[in-house]
Amino acid sequence: KLSKRLSTVATFITKGATFADIGSDHAYLPCYVCLYDSKAQAIAGEVKEGPFKSALETINKYDLSTRVEIRLGDGLEIIQNGEVNLLVITGMGGSLIRSILEDGKSRLSCVQRIIVQPNVNERNVREWFYKNNYTITCEEILEESGHIYEIIVADRQADKSPYKKDLLQQQLLFGPLLLEHKTEIFIKKWNNELSKRIRVIDEMKKAKEQNQDKISDFEKELSWVQEVLK
Numbered sequence: 001k002l003s004k005r006l007s008t009v010a011t012f013i014t015k016g017a018t019f020a021d022i023g024s025d026h027a028y029l030p031c032y033v034c035l036y037d038s039k040a041q042a043i044a045g046e047v048k049e050g051p052f053k054s055a056l057e058t059i060n061k062y063d064l065s066t067r068v069e070i071r072l073g074d075g076l077e078i079i080q081n082g083e084v085n086l087l088v089i090t091g092m093g094g095s096l097i098r099s100i101l102e103d104g105k106s107r108l109s110c111v112q113r114i115i116v117q118p119n120v121n122e123r124n125v126r127e128w129f130y131k132n133n134y135t136i137t138c139e140e141i142l143e144e145s146g147h148i149y150e151i152i153v154a155d156r157q158a159d160k161s162p163y164k165k166d167l168l169q170q171q172l173l174f175g176p177l178l179l180e181h182k183t184e185i186f187i188k189k190w191n192n193e194l195s196k197r198i199r200v201i202d203e204m205k206k207a208k209e210q211n212q213d214k215i216s217d218f219e220k221e222l223s224w225v226q227e228v229l230k
């Protein structure tokens with residue numbers, strides 16, 4: 001059975017898509033999608049030998065070797081430009097996801113949809129989407145086994161930008177669409193973040209050498225979090 005996190009990601013994969021799952025580990029997601037959608041095809045990318053072998057085992061177990069191909073390599077270097085029209089990158093930090101996208105930019109010209117689930121630092125990926133003409137069209141926040149996860153779906157040049165100029169920084173931090181609904185889990189996440197940020201600011205103020213600019217930046221963000229939780 002696929003985790004709630006990955007099965008939610010799967011709901012955003014368009015029917016019949018040819019997609020790549022970068023950092024696929026066991027290749028659970030591409031195999032699941034191909035088992036339920038007979039027209040789907042996938043390329044699973046892995047940079048490490050161990051996960052590459054696990055992916056191969058899953059693919060063979062479900063007899064999917066004609067539809068899920070596993071390739072060993074770093075980020076987007078394993079796909080040719082034009083090979084896939086949808087891309088999935090989940091279960092890594094936001095900075096890593098962003099650098100994979102940035103380094104592989106030249107291979108994205110036919111990629112209409114990118115689905116990401118950063119474990120931390122979601123803002124980083126939203127910023128990349130914003131600067132690279134991918135519009136966020138859906139965001140989900142969910143809790144599973146004590147973790148809170150965000151899933152962000154971005155489509156190339158969808159006409160409706162969710163951003164407001166004077167709120168851009170807050171929208172990038174909280175998620176432009178998550179901010180519109182503020183679900184129970186969203187509130188839970190930002191309550192946790194509030195305590196964390198208060199602690200960090202306290203520590204920074206106690207330090208011998210204080211970085212005043214950094215403290216001010218953190219305090220500004222803290223005020224956004226407080227505002228959102230009002």
Ligand code: SAM
Binds near residue numbers: 025074075090092100
């Ligand atoms: N995507 C799966 C998920 O969400 O459950 C697996 C997440 S796992 C924590 C992260 C995987 O990404 C690891 O198997 C790791 O080897 C792989 N990875 C990390 N950096 C990568 C890169 N630059 N290119 C391809 N794979 C990478």
